[in-house]
Amino acid sequence: MEPNHERGTVSLREVTKRFGDTLAVAAVDLEVKAGEFISLLGPSGCGKTTTLRMISGFEHPSEGRVFISGRDVTDTPAHRRTVNSVFQSYALFGHMTVADNVAFGLRVKRRDKKTIEAKVHEALDLVQLLGFQSRYPGQLSGGQQQRVALARAVVNEPEVLLLDEPLSALDLKLRQAMRFELTRLHGDLGMTFVFVTHDQTEAITMSDRIAVMDQGRIHQLGTPVDIYERPASRFVAEFIGEVNMLEAAVVGGDGARTEVLLPSGHRLTCAPVGADGLSPGAPVVIAVRPQRVLLAPEGEIDPGGHAVVTGELRELLFLGDSTRGTVRLADGSELVATRYNEAGTHPFGLLRPGDRVDAGWRHGAACLVE
Amino acid sequence: MMAEPTAPTTAADPSSTRPPARRRVAPLLAPGLLWIAVAYVVPGLLVVVYSFLTPKLGGGVVWEATLDSWDQIVAKGRRSTAGWGTVGAAVLRGAAAVAVASVPAVAAARYLGRRISASLALAALFGGLVAVNHLASEYNNYTAVFARSVVWSVLATVICIGLALPLAVFISSRRSPVTKNALLIAVMIPFWTSMLVRTYAIRFLFANTGPLNNLLESLGLDRIVFLNTRFAVILGLVYTALPFMILPLYAATERVDRAQMEAARDLGARPPQVFADVFLPMVKPGLIVGGVMVFVLSVSQYLVPTLLGGGKTNMIANLLELQFGEAFNWPLGAAIAALFSVVTLASLYVTVGRRDQEQFL
Numbered sequence: 001m002e003p004n005h006e007r008g009t010v011s012l013r014e015v016t017k018r019f020g021d022t023l024a025v026a027a028v029d030l031e032v033k034a035g036e037f038i039s040l041l042g043p044s045g046c047g048k049t050t051t052l053r054m055i056s057g058f059e060h061p062s063e064g065r066v067f068i069s070g071r072d073v074t075d076t077p078a079h080r081r082t083v084n085s086v087f088q089s090y091a092l093f094g095h096m097t098v099a100d101n102v103a104f105g106l107r108v109k110r111r112d113k114k115t116i117e118a119k120v121h122e123a124l125d126l127v128q129l130l131g132f133q134s135r136y137p138g139q140l141s142g143g144q145q146q147r148v149a150l151a152r153a154v155v156n157e158p159e160v161l162l163l164d165e166p167l168s169a170l171d172l173k174l175r176q177a178m179r180f181e182l183t184r185l186h187g188d189l190g191m192t193f194v195f196v197t198h199d200q201t202e203a204i205t206m207s208d209r210i211a212v213m214d215q216g217r218i219h220q221l222g223t224p225v226d227i228y229e230r231p232a233s234r235f236v237a238e239f240i241g242e243v244n245m246l247e248a249a250v251v252g253g254d255g256a257r258t259e260v261l262l263p264s265g266h267r268l269t270c271a272p273v274g275a276d277g278l279s280p281g282a283p284v285v286i287a288v289r290p291q292r293v294l295l296a297p298e299g300e301i302d303p304g305g306h307a308v309v310t311g312e313l314r315e316l317l318f319l320g321d322s323t324r325g326t327v328r329l330a331d332g333s334e335l336v337a338t339r340y341n342e343a344g345t346h347p348f349g350l351l352r353p354g355d356r357v358d359a360g361w362r363h364g365a366a367c368l369v370e
Numbered sequence: 371m372m373a374e375p376t377a378p379t380t381a382a383d384p385s386s387t388r389p390p391a392r393r394r395v396a397p398l399l400a401p402g403l404l405w406i407a408v409a410y411v412v413p414g415l416l417v418v419v420y421s422f423l424t425p426k427l428g429g430g431v432v433w434e435a436t437l438d439s440w441d442q443i444v445a446k447g448r449r450s451t452a453g454w455g456t457v458g459a460a461v462l463r464g465a466a467a468v469a470v471a472s473v474p475a476v477a478a479a480r481y482l483g484r485r486i487s488a489s490l491a492l493a494a495l496f497g498g499l500v501a502v503n504h505l506a507s508e509y510n511n512y513t514a515v516f517a518r519s520v521v522w523s524v525l526a527t528v529i530c531i532g533l534a535l536p537l538a539v540f541i542s543s544r545r546s547p548v549t550k551n552a553l554l555i556a557v558m559i560p561f562w563t564s565m566l567v568r569t570y571a572i573r574f575l576f577a578n579t580g581p582l583n584n585l586l587e588s589l590g591l592d593r594i595v596f597l598n599t600r601f602a603v604i605l606g607l608v609y610t611a612l613p614f615m616i617l618p619l620y621a622a623t624e625r626v627d628r629a630q631m632e633a634a635r636d637l638g639a640r641p642p643q644v645f646a647d648v649f650l651p652m653v654k655p656g657l658i659v660g661g662v663m664v665f666v667l668s669v670s671q672y673l674v675p676t677l678l679g680g681g682k683t684n685m686i687a688n689l690l691e692l693q694f695g696e697a698f699n700w701p702l703g704a705a706i707a708a709l710f711s712v713v714t715l716a717s718l719y720v721t722v723g724r725r726d727q728e729q730f731l
Contacts, residue, residue, distance in 0.1 A: 058632055078635045085636045091629035095651040104647075105637035156637065 005070030008034035008159045008192040010055055015064035017050050017216075024050040026216035027064065032160070037186050037193045039203035042213035043239070048196045049164055051213070055194060056162050057081045069159050084153035085162040088169065090145045092137035098124070098148050099133035105156040123155035126185065143174045150185065160192040167202060179205055200240050204228065212236045234369050237287040244293065244335050246286040248368075250279065258368060260284060264329040268307040270368050288366035293337035295325050295348050298356040306360035311335065313355045316348065323347040327359045335359050414711070421705035429698045439705035446512045456505065464501030471496045482646045499524060512689065512706070516713055519685040522600070523668035526607035530615040530664045531657065533608070538619035538656075542626075557616050565610065569677045572606060573597060598680030606674035611667045615660035622656025658722050669714055686710050 003011040010032035017025040025047040032038050040048035053059040054066055057078030065074045073081055084105065093101050102123055106116045124130050127147035137145055146166060153161055163182075167175045183206050186193050197203050203210045204224040211221045212235075220232040231237035234245065248260040251267070258270050270286060294301060301308050311329040319338075325348055327335045337359060339347035351357060421439050423431040475489035503521045505514065541553045560568060576582055576596040583593040596602050626649065634648045635641075650657075672687035682688070686706070693703030 056636060058635075078632075079638050079640055083636075085633070087629050087633060089627075089629050091627065091633035093630055093633070093648060093651075094627075095654075104634065104639075108634075108637060108639045108643055108647075152633075152637070 003067040003070045003072075004031065004034075006034045007069045009067070009069055010160055010192065010194065011065075011067035011070075012051070012054075013065045013067070015051070015054060015061045015066060017047070017054060017059060018062045023216050025054070025061075028216070028218055030211060030218065030221070032192060032194060035190050035192055037183075037195065037206060037208045039195045039197055039207040039210045040213055041197055041200060041203040041210050041239075043198055046213040047216040048198075048213050052085075052162050052164055052194060052196045055160070056083055056085050082158055083160040083162055084156050084158040085164065086146075086149045086153050086166045088165040090137075090149040090169075092145055092148055092152070094137055097134050097136055098129065098140070101137065101148055102152045102155050104152065109156075119155050120151075123151040126154065126188070127151045127181075142170050143178065146170065146178060147181075150182075154185070154189060154191070158191065160194060161189075163193060163195045165197055166195075167197075168199070175202075182206060204240070212239060214239075230367055231287060231369060234285050234287070237285075237367075237369055242290055242336070242338075244286075244288045244290060246288075246333060246335070248284050248286050250282045250284055252280055257363075258284075260286065260368070262286075262309065262329070263331040264309060264311070264333065265331075266309045266329075268309070269363055270307065270366055284368045286366050287369050288361050290324070290336045290338040292361045292365040293335060294358075294360050295327065295337050295339075295351060296358045296360075297351065298358055301358040301360040303360075306362055307366065308358050308360040309335070310356065310358055313351055313353050313357045315353050316351070325351070327357060417704045417707050417711075419704075420701055421708050423701050425699045425701050427698070429694075429700060431700050436701075439699075439701040442702055443512055443705055443709065460501040460504040463504050464497040466497075467500035468493050468497030482643055484646070515684070515686060515689050516710070519669050520713065520717060522604055522607060522685070523665050525604055526611060526668045527615075527661050527664045529604070529608045530612050531619075531661065533612060534615040534619050534660065535653075537616055538623045538653075541616075541620050542623040554617075554620065557613050557620075560613060565673060569606065569610075569673050572609065573677055576602065597678060600679075602678040603675050603684060606678040607668040607671055610671065610674060611664040614663040614667060618659040618663070619653060619656040622653040626652045662718060662722060665717065666714065669717075670710075 003009070003013075010030070012028050012030040015025060015028045015030075016023070028047075028051060030051075040051055042048050050059055054061050055068070057073070057076060057080075061074060065072055067073065068081065068083060093104065096104070099120055102120045103116050106119060111119075120133075121130070124133065127150050129144060129147055129151065132140065132144065132148075137148065140148065146169075149166070166182075167178050170178060179202060182193075182195075186206075195203070195206065204227070207224060209221060209223055210227050212219045212227060214235050220227060220236045222230075227236060228240055231240065231243075237243045238245070246262060248262050248268070250258060251261045252259040253269075260268050260270055262268065268286070294306070295313070298310055309327075309329055311327040314326045314328050314334070317324040317326075318341075320341075322338045322340050323346075325337045325339075327337065329335065337348075341347050420431055422435050422437065424434040424436050424438070426432045471493035472490055475493045476486055478484075479486045479489040499521050502517045505517065537557075541550055541557075544550045544553065574580055578593060578595060578597065582596075587593055630648050630652065631644050634644045639647060669685075670687055671685060672691065675684035675688055676691075679685070679688075689706055690703050690710075693699045693706060
């Protein structure tokens with residue numbers, strides 16, 4: 001397939017990176033659209049940073065090709081690529097003022113003085129740091145340094161902005177504020193953002209699309225809703241948010257539904273998502289989010305519209321904004337249900353630990369993985 | 371806020387505070403300060419005092435104040451053994467050096483996007499060194515000895531930086547700590563032997579009938595006169611001082627933030643620009659410490675100019691030895707030593723004393 005030549009696209013074709021015997025990135029294919037905010041999400045060591053460094057040019061792929069705006073840049077050195085990076089440690093030049101840091105990229109490209117001055121001013125305005133021009137990085141707070149690093153990168157008007165865990169060194173409040181800041185910047189600039197993070201909340205709240213990575217592979221690529229609601233694998237389901245995992249076996253079904261049998265003896269009907277063509281007897285995992293699980297006294301959940309299992313309520317845990325109930329099924333497996341606390345009422349009615357309860361969820365609220 | 375009015379009062383109240391940190395660490399500082407006073411300050415002042423006294427036959431001083439020594443220095447400083455022709459030749463050489471040096475200097479400045487004035491200043495400095503060096507080789511008075519000592523030491527420092535920087539980068543870029551330690555120990559191996567022995571070894575190696583010249587001859591080449599030349603002295607200075615440049619530079623390169631170098635590349639800087647704009651500023655503290663050590667060690671060298679330079683009054687230390695040892699004119703020696711200290715301090719002040727203090731400390 002011919003790579004997309006639109007300014008701001010990134011294409012990775014069968015990109016593999018080995019460090020000695022270690023396979024860091026394994027034949028990754030990725031098409032980043034122009035102007036998109038895409039996140040590479042995964043645990044540490046999953047290959048997301050290595051993937052980013054192959055786009056920025058700091059790592060050379062062992063195999064495969066890298067395209068930026070349709071040009072093959074696989075053999076282009078980092079300083080000649082039309083992308084800029086925001087580093088995890090910010091990597092600001094400690095011996096230069098804020099203004100000189102931001103001007104660095106324009107100076108090495110020998111833009112004229114007036115242009116540099118105007119663009120530096122504009123970039124500092126964009127990150128709300130006007131008036132800090134003559135400070136040194138050591139005199140700034142973490143959040144301010146972060147914004148200088150952003151300004152230093154975007155002032156060059158790169159085709160793609162690469163961000164390597166830029167928020168991980170900030171404290172919680174600042175991180176939340178910077179999330180909105182980054183989303184706003186992305187909207188204002190219309191630039192392609194490739195964002196590397198291990199924080200699912202960051203990825204979900206900021207991205208147009210998320211590529212979930214593990215062990216050098218992309219497990220799933222999709223919108224935050226796709227990733228959250230229709231995880232393609234057990235890894236993705238577990239990595240994003242909290243989820244109940246119930247081992248089961250396929251016993252029947254057609255294109256519209258799948259019948260599964262739980263070790264606890266319950267027979268459930270599930271949507272066929274991600275498990276088409278599973279033959280009877282195949283092991284699957286039912287993934288259902290805790291907030292989708294209803295709890296009620298035994299026999300009170302309508303088995304027509306719901307998948308229902310029964311068990312014993314083991315404990316109720318007050319979490320402040322919500323309450324968490326744990327149900328143990330006949331085979332010893334556990335299921336978690338959460339409910340928001342409303343003023344003056346008990347979230348799970350009159351249920352008490354030790355009660356026999358129904359735990360159920362609407363057909364379609366759970367999905368089968370693997 | 372409610373707490374604000376009371377806060378300054380608490381801070382200003384001296385009665386509740388503990389003794390200041392200065393006073394508590396005083397017992398720890400005392401031995402070191404006492405040592406500095408006894409071993410450095412008192413002899414230093416004594417040297418100045420002696421320079422104003424009358425020489426005693428056979429060494430020592432007579433406690434009678436006189437300005438004779440300083441008169442002699444001024445007289446010997448002025449007395450020329452060469453005419454205006456030599457001065458003219460020196461000026462011409464200096465100008466030629468500036469012209470030759472400014473071509474690569476300007477080219478480098480343009481390539482790195484730096485101001486041309488700074489590189490021209492470097493070229494002018496180089497030309498000045500060449501001119502002074504020429505004068506110092508033609509004249510033979512105290513001024514010449516001082517100038518020669520400073521020029522040779524500057525050259526030795528520059529050569530040491532050139533040799534040590536790649537080595538320091540190489541050592542600090544080794545992954546295994548075992549390799550690093552082995553290389554660092556190798557750098558320090560020369561310290562295990564007496565400097566006298568090592569300098570004699572160089573003499574033997576490079577002698578007119580030594581192994582190196584024998585090798586050259588067996589290859590059908592001409593023998594080289596190496597000993598008792600300027601080249602031999604400068605090589606000796608570099609050889610002696612090199613570890614003092616490598617070690618601080620190694621410490622500095624170890625602390626280099628690689629992310630900053632990547633950031634510079636990311637922003638479009640070519641490797642030479644990354645080196646000049648990001649790497650050098652980061653290792654600057656090491657360059658300054660190493661530079662000061664090499665310069666100070668070299669400018670006061672006695673063994674190297676004596677053994678490799680042919681025992682003439684090549685450098686300041688030889689002059690001192692002459693006054694204290696052979697001429698038994700202690701006050702004149704003291705005056706030379708005092709002037710020497712002033713020259714050294716002035717050299718250091720000019721190069722690193724002002725704007726870099728912050729990074730140096």
